[in-house]
Amino acid sequence: xxxxxxxxxxxxxxxxxxxxxxxxxxxxxxxxxxxxxxxxxxxxxxxxxxxxxxxxxxxxxxxxxxxxxxxxxxxxxxxxxxxxxxxxxxxxxxxxxxxxxxxxxxxxxxxxxxxxxxxxxxx
Numbered sequence: 001x002x003x004x005x006x007x008x009x010x011x012x013x014x015x016x017x018x019x020x021x022x023x024x025x026x027x028x029x030x031x032x033x034x035x036x037x038x039x040x041x042x043x044x045x046x047x048x049x050x051x052x053x054x055x056x057x058x059x060x061x062x063x064x065x066x067x068x069x070x071x072x073x074x075x076x077x078x079x080x081x082x083x084x085x086x087x088x089x090x091x092x093x094x095x096x097x098x099x100x101x102x103x104x105x106x107x108x109x110x111x112x113x114x115x116x117x118x119x120x121x122x123x
Contacts, residue, residue, distance in 0.1 A: 047102040047112035050074050050081045054100050055117045064121050065096055073106075082106045094121040 008016075053074070058065060071084040086099045096119050101111035
């Protein structure tokens, strides 16, 4: 008796489904990680813009910043951003160091970004 197979066996179909399920799980995890990273990078970029805007305002105002810490908030991209500026002295009396930290949460100990700039005394 000559028996010929015209299709897949149940075992072959189950193995194929297992391989497909494992592959799809890996794809879903990768896409999920990429989406999470994309959101983080968007927030980090916006926070950096807030910090740069704050430093630019200090440059434009041409005021000699006093040493100390200030904090505030800014609305950008339909969200509130919280900045903290620390002005400190340097070895040169006519140069001040400015560190601007920006977070998306008030009183956050881990800011999304910190930008450092130096301003010279123009007077």
